[in-house]
Amino acid sequence: MELVADDGLAVATRGLTKSFQGIRGRRVAIHGLDLDVPAGGVHGFLGPNGSGKTTTIRMLLGLLRADGGTMHIFGQPVPQRLPQVIARVGAIVESPKFYPSFTGRRSLSLLADAIGTDQRRVGEVLEEVGLGDRGNDRFSGYSLGMKQRLAIAATLLKSPDLLIFDEPTNGLDPAGIREIRETMRNLGTQGRTVLVSSHILSEIEHIADTVSIIGRGRVVAQGSVAGLINQAGAGSVDVGINNPEAAVAVLRQAGMTAELAADGLRVSGVDQPADVTRTLAAQGLYVSRLVPVRQDLESVFLQLTQDDQLGTTSPASGGGDVPPPPDSRHTPDQDGEVGR
Numbered sequence: 405m406e407l408v409a410d411d412g413l414a415v416a417t418r419g420l421t422k423s424f425q426g427i428r429g430r431r432v433a434i435h436g437l438d439l440d441v442p443a444g445g446v447h448g449f450l451g452p453n454g455s456g457k458t459t460t461i462r463m464l465l466g467l468l469r470a471d472g473g474t475m476h477i478f479g480q481p482v483p484q485r486l487p488q489v490i491a492r493v494g495a496i497v498e499s500p501k502f503y504p505s506f507t508g509r510r511s512l513s514l515l516a517d518a519i520g521t522d523q524r525r526v527g528e529v530l531e532e533v534g535l536g537d538r539g540n541d542r543f544s545g546y547s548l549g550m551k552q553r554l555a556i557a558a559t560l561l562k563s564p565d566l567l568i569f570d571e572p573t574n575g576l577d578p579a580g581i582r583e584i585r586e587t588m589r590n591l592g593t594q595g596r597t598v599l600v601s602s603h604i605l606s607e608i609e610h611i612a613d614t615v616s617i618i619g620r621g622r623v624v625a626q627g628s629v630a631g632l633i634n635q636a637g638a639g640s641v642d643v644g645i646n647n648p649e650a651a652v653a654v655l656r657q658a659g660m661t662a663e664l665a666a667d668g669l670r671v672s673g674v675d676q677p678a679d680v681t682r683t684l685a686a687q688g689l690y691v692s693r694l695v696p697v698r699q700d701l702e703s704v705f706l707q708l709t710q711d712d713q714l715g716t717t718s719p720a721s722g723g724g725d726v727p728p729p730p731d732s733r734h735t736p737d738q739d740g741e742v743g744r
């Protein structure tokens with residue numbers, strides 16, 4: 405049985421591939437995915453709709469069979485050693501179901517019995533997700549955010565080291581989103597690893613320690629949130645000027661990357677903003693405004709996934725560029741479903 409050394413990763417995939425049978429033939433959904441999720445903290449698994457987040461998560465959990473590549477959870481190859489590692493994993497992959505007329509506490513208590521967990525955990529996990537004072541209310545009276553937090557509480561019963569949440573804020577209002585965000589942040593600060601997928605970046609930017617951005621089944625960037633933002637935002641400035649067309653031409657002639665923007669122009673790849681003003685002034689063009697561009701994860705994400713749609717981004721982690729495997733190696737999607 406293959407084992408990897410303790411590399412500090414909660415989850416690692418290498419060259420992971422998966423295709424589905426569609427009406428017009430097979431479509432590659434996961435395209436050589438190399439994912440690294442460090443142990444401890446919150447990891448945002450980000451990508452546009454249809455980029456392959458759910459498919460990846462379902463493969464990790466043994467709910468769907470991969471076509472190729474390897475997956476490890478805490479150094480154990482999965483699905484081969486999933487039975488050994490699954491006790492350390494809690495996951496929510498679709499909307500959780502509870503009896504509407506049961507209280508949150510009763511539902512958790514039944515679950516605790518079913519999985520052989522001490523009943524003392526019920527009160528603890530209710531507290532952990534902020535439902536300590538609502539545990540004796542019926543599930544039917546909970547807000548959507550509370551229902552989702554009860555689902556998180558259920559995954560916490562067995563004290564997992566890795567929590568996997570697939571789009572946990574889908575369908576929630578802003579208050580519900582905030583509650584779930586805070587819950588995830590708290591879990592991530594307790595030494596646990598929280599792997600959370602989302603296509604909404606603003607949800608993740610402030611709670612994630614590290615992120616992976618995927619596009620079309622490949623990792624296009626991964627690392628710390630701050631690192632990705634710095635990398636993408638380095639040296640961009642917005643320039644206000646009377647004659648932006650002429651300024652763009654002058655700057656391009658000087659070897660800079662400049663383009664027209666809504667209220668002036670944007671120059672990227674600038675080490676010294678003073679170079680911009682100097683270059684323009686030398687041609688009689690005077691800058692009225694020079695503002696460094698503040699990047700956020702959303703703009704990094706859009707840039708990277710847009711580039712990927714156009715096929716211009718090379719995968720950051722090196723192994724993503726795997727051609728679609730030949731059709732003959734695959735069985736139809738329905739055959740790939742495991743235990744569903």
Ligand SMILES: Nc1ncnc2c1ncn2[C@@H]1O[C@H](COP(=O)(O)OP(=O)(O)OP(=O)(O)O)[C@@H](O)[C@H]1O
Pocket residue numbers: 424425426433451452453454455456457458459460603737
């Ligand atoms: N059971 C299936 N049969 C056929 N195609 C599928 C199946 N599941 C996923 N796909 C396809 O695989 C691709 C990746 O889908 P997936 O649901 O993993 O993306 P996602 O990133 O989770 O998107 P979303 O944010 O919309 O949930 C899509 O093109 C999707 O249509």
